[in-house]
Amino acid sequence: MGKGRAPCCDKTQVKRGPWSPAEDLKLIAFIQKHGHENWRSLPKQAGLLRCGKSCRLRWINYLRPDVKRGNFTIEEEETIIRLHKALGNKWSKIASRLPGRTDNEIKNVWNTHLKKRLALKSSESSADESKLESSITSSSSSSSESFLSNERPNLAKTSPVNEFNVQASQVTMTEKIVQESEKQVSNELTIITEDPKESSNSLSCVESNILNSNQIVAYKPEQELACPLTYLGLYDVDNTLQEVDKPNNLLEIPWESDYDFWKSLDNLGSFQSNEIQSEEFPASQSLHFGEEGVQDAEGMKWSQDFENEFGVVGETTESNKDQFLSKNYAVAPEMDHQILDFDDMTRPESELDFGYIQLWPSWPQNTSL
DNA sequence: AAACACCACAACCGCGACTGC
DNA sequence: GGCAGTCGCGGTTGTGGTGTT
Numbered sequence: 001m002g003k004g005r006a007p008c009c010d011k012t013q014v015k016r017g018p019w020s021p022a023e024d025l026k027l028i029a030f031i032q033k034h035g036h037e038n039w040r041s042l043p044k045q046a047g048l049l050r051c052g053k054s055c056r057l058r059w060i061n062y063l064r065p066d067v068k069r070g071n072f073t074i075e076e077e078e079t080i081i082r083l084h085k086a087l088g089n090k091w092s093k094i095a096s097r098l099p100g101r102t103d104n105e106i107k108n109v110w111n112t113h114l115k116k117r118l119a120l121k122s123s124e125s126s127a128d129e130s131k132l133e134s135s136i137t138s139s140s141s142s143s144s145e146s147f148l149s150n151e152r153p154n155l156a157k158t159s160p161v162n163e164f165n166v167q168a169s170q171v172t173m174t175e176k177i178v179q180e181s182e183k184q185v186s187n188e189l190t191i192i193t194e195d196p197k198e199s200s201n202s203l204s205c206v207e208s209n210i211l212n213s214n215q216i217v218a219y220k221p222e223q224e225l226a227c228p229l230t231y232l233g234l235y236d237v238d239n240t241l242q243e244v245d246k247p248n249n250l251l252e253i254p255w256e257s258d259y260d261f262w263k264s265l266d267n268l269g270s271f272q273s274n275e276i277q278s279e280e281f282p283a284s285q286s287l288h289f290g291e292e293g294v295q296d297a298e299g300m301k302w303s304q305d306f307e308n309e310f311g312v313v314g315e316t317t318e319s320n321k322d323q324f325l326s327k328n329y330a331v332a333p334e335m336d337h338q339i340l341d342f343d344d345m346t347r348p349e350s351e352l353d354f355g356y357i358q359l360w361p362s363w364p365q366n367t368s369l
Numbered sequence: 370a371a372a373c374a375c376c377a378c379a380a381c382c383g384c385g386a387c388t389g390c
Numbered sequence: 391g392g393c394a395g396t397c398g399c400g401g402t403t404g405t406g407g408t409g410t411t
Contacts, residue, residue, distance in 0.1 A: 018405085040396065056397080057380065092399060103399070108378050318372070374410075381403070388396080 011052040014043070016051075019058055023048060027055055027061055066101025080106055081114055142336055186253045 015023075030046035037057065039052035048055060061067070072080070076098055083094040091103035091110075098106065 026382075054380075061379075089400065107400075112377055375406075
């Protein structure tokens with residue numbers, strides 16, 4: 001036996017599993033400041049106990065400013081179906097045609113939704129054919145039953161009628177999409193399979209963004225895309241992407257070495273029990289900044305955005321809180337369905353035993369800020 | 370209400386491709 | 391050209407959420 005492939009990192013020395021908000025912040029802050037020329041060394045430099053690959057994946061699939069979240073539109077699904085037909089499982093190629101969507105996301109959507117839908121559609125159409133055939137060639141009265149039980153046993157036996165109708169309507173939609181899409185397949189193929197160097201005009205510039213995120217090029221549907229962590233504000237893609245590689249005019253995020261950063265977080269926590277409504281900030285954006293308050297407007301805005309995104313704000317609804325916390329982060333059980341309160345969070349015993357927030361500032365726990 | 374099954378998606382893994390020396 | 395280091399892609403897995411029994 002040979003030596004085998006050297007592991008990309010020491011698995012025993014890195015943290016695995018879901019990313020915490022603190023880790024995300026750390027990664028974003030580092031990349032904003034220094035870019036990501038070397039993923040392998042990035043975690044160490046950024047102070048993250050993560051594999052470089054993991055950091056890269058997290059950035060590309062989730063934290064990148066131009067990543068679009070939310071459900072896929074019909075148009076996007078149409079494009080995926082069309083391109084998958086043309087290209088197969090070339091997820092990165094497909095992603096290059098879908099601004100803001102990552103290959104991983106597309107792959108997931110395909111595997112969980114579109115593939116099944118198309119399979120259903122094809123079995124439906126083949127069933128229709130056999131049904132038609134049997135109606136012509138056979139006088140058997142059980143043809144439709146056998147169609148249901150043989151062609152689509154699970155659906156026929158397990159799905160309620162209304163579910164069947166829903167699925168059928170989805171099939172119809174998919175069918176329509178496929179039919180319309182097929183018209184464009186050949187055109188897409190010629191465009192996509194061209195050498196990118198020779199077809200830079202026809203290819204979406206996003207391809208280079210996703211395929212090689214070191215060379216991020218702006219996609220310009222609206223120029224501004226919502227960031228998953230909107231406390232960073234809306235990204236001007238042009239600027240942001242420029243910043244990633246050449247960090248000029250950075251919006252710097254202070255990190256744990258910055259006392260004020262943690263102070264802000266800590267102050268946010270006390271908002272729950274001691275909310276202050278400011279005239280400058282309407283009720284939905286009201287904040288509590290503790291005794292001293294956050295002194296500068298930028299800090300205020302940052303805190304505001306942070307609250308909005310992390311669900312700390314008083315107006316946080318169950319839905320948006322759940323959407324963010326439970327979906328995007330590993331939330332400690334005791335944190336679930338609670339308003340995030342940094343005051344109540346107990347500090348982990350050791351650095352490796354991370355709680356909800358993994359990295360803690362080294363100020364005394366009960367310091368009155 | 371508990372147990373189970375299924376689903377959706379984030380994250381991981383391994384390998385091929387690429388690049389610089 | 392060979393080698394080592396790194397990146398990026400695509401397949402797979404793990405886990406939390408949701409629906410069903």
